[in-house]
């Protein structure tokens with residue numbers, strides 16, 4: 001039996017929450033038992049578009065996704081209110097696999113949303129410890145900083161308005177130089193992830209990164225999201241191991257638009 | 266009889282296939298990397314994504330929806346354009362040894378000829394004309410349902426290339442046999458039947474069609490009996506080889522097509538239902554079935570239902 005729902009299920013929005021400037025969460029009821037942190041949903045805005053969104057909150061019945069307003073579809077989602085309806089299918093993709101006890105999590109921008117349920121899962125086992133870096137452009141874009149207890153949270157901003165001044169990968173490198181980790185997990189801008197994966201690969205630290213590509217079918221059929229030797233971001237990913245990424249020449253350099261044409265990252 | 270004594274190889278005109286399972290157009294074949302993966306998983310040949318003269322993004326999402334017994338898609342022929350596609354074909358040709366068949370779609374003879382010639386120059390082993398996409402305005406089925414247009418396009422493409430020419434047909438016509446015969450008469454080397462079947466899904470909570478293009482093409486289990494019927498009717502009337510496609514998930518499904526007269530089959534939606542490994546699985550299942558039934562050669566099964574028919 002399949003775990004996922006493959007025809008959009010219409011759900012009513014239970015609640016919405018503004019997390020930061022232009023960043024919002026939408027909550028609704030959806031089967032959550034089998035959702036693995038790092039998996040994503042296809043969100044149908046009836047009559048407009050259908051776009052991929054990571055699950056950012058997982059509880060017994062209610063789940064949520066957290067997004068930044070960037071274009072037409074996310075703008076329409078941003079304007080939705082309690083009791084409005086959206087279509088949801090999924091969960092899709094593989095999700096993260098936690099390895100070891102001492103873990104470094106590095107999130108950039110909305111990548112933080114993807115990592116949030118992972119951080120909760122790491123914390124659900126007592127003996128595990130987690131260091132978290134949230135990197136954003138400026139202070140106003142920070143969110144989820146008060147969501148977790150018992151984490152060692154570090155913040156980086158490009159403009160230095162709070163925390164470390166610089167990009168998250170620079171801060172990550174400093175921390176990796178001083179402490180040993182069993183695993184590093186990252187989600188955010190691809191250039192940032194590429195730096196982190198390179199650092200970890202060269203030091204033989206297990207690393208996982210969650211990638212974004214243009215998604216159409218979401219079920220591994222159409223080939224729109226393929227990278228490397230036919231790896232489907234929607235099905236074989238979106239989370240890939242460092243050694244797999246080392247063999248994907250376009251990682252950090254180019255992606256494909258909706259027509260399949262290569263574009264620079 | 267051991268599995269390796271069973272011969273599942275087949276031929277389509279001058280194309281030699283190590284087994285009868287080819288990748289259908291539009292499934293994991295927009296870039297070289299995907300096609301290399303499919304080749305490594307045992308496909309005997311690959312039909313590329315249908316490529317047009319210009320870059321096209323395709324329709325807005327939702328472009329696909331799963332329904333009972335199948336999938337409805339309305340991708341809208343997204344493709345990077347023939348100029349950009351050259352590097353993909355060249356790379357697959359370098360990294361694989363199976364036939365690579367370039368699928369193309371155009372508005373008229375001129376566009377089809379240009380595309381076919383490009384595919385040949387890039388190194389494609391054959392060309393498949395998409396005269397059957399059920400959901401793209403001005404292309405595919407809109408051309409492929411008109412015998413006169415089919416005849417003209419097939420004849421002019423045939424005279425502009427020297428590699429084998431496949432013509433892919435739609436079941437959404439009054440008489441698919443007439444179209445197949447027209448294609449044969451004008452120089453088609455192989456007929457592919459069928460493309461997806463026009464279909465629609467409406468969400469009853471919102472009262473809206475799910476697909477942004479509203480109408481799409483139905484593929485998967487539900488359309489197998491339609492495809493088998495088309496292959497049976499066409500094989501009866503043409504002398505060129507026919508390739509069966511539509512709803513093949515297991516070797517038994519493929520065997521129905523072989524018995525109807527198909528010399529090979531294409532696999533699409535089963536990549537979703539059974540994974541990328543589906544090609545190897547199908548060939549093993551086919552050999553097992555042939556062993557159980559005492560067949561040594563695939564050629565002994567092809568057209569069996571035609572031979573057995575009365576009247």
Ligand SMILES: Cc1cc2nc3c(=O)[nH]c(=O)nc-3n(C[C@H](O)[C@H](O)[C@H](O)COP(=O)(O)OP(=O)(O)OC[C@H]3O[C@@H](n4cnc5c(N)ncnc54)[C@H](O)[C@@H]3O)c2cc1C
Pocket residue numbers: 040049050051052053054055056065066067068069070071072073074075110113114211212213214215216238326
């Ligand atoms: C697996 C996955 C998980 C994601 N999770 C989140 C998340 O948790 N939070 C969040 O804010 N964003 C997430 N995104 C990104 C999000 O899907 C895009 O921001 C959104 O699609 C933009 O749509 P738009 O119409 O508002 O913007 P547009 O103006 O259409 O596009 C803005 C950018 O989004 C990209 N985009 C548009 N449509 C798609 C599509 N169908 N698939 C992939 N990218 C697309 C465009 O290529 C462009 O780079 C995720 C993407 C993927 C692939």
Ligand SMILES: Cc1cc2nc3c(=O)[nH]c(=O)nc-3n(C[C@H](O)[C@H](O)[C@H](O)COP(=O)(O)O)c2cc1C
Pocket residue numbers: 221222289290291292314315336338340342368395398433459460461483484485486488510511512513531532533534535
């Ligand atoms: C997502 C998707 C995209 C497709 N794109 C094309 C295409 O570009 N050109 C084409 O000739 N057929 C295309 N098809 C049709 C398939 O090649 C095939 O004819 C059809 O899916 C029936 O086979 P199946 O039941 O094995 O999937 C597409 C089918 C699907 C599901």
Ligand code: FES
Pocket residue numbers: 214215216217218219220221222223224225226232233234235
């Ligand atoms: S989006 Fe279709 S294969 Fe990934």
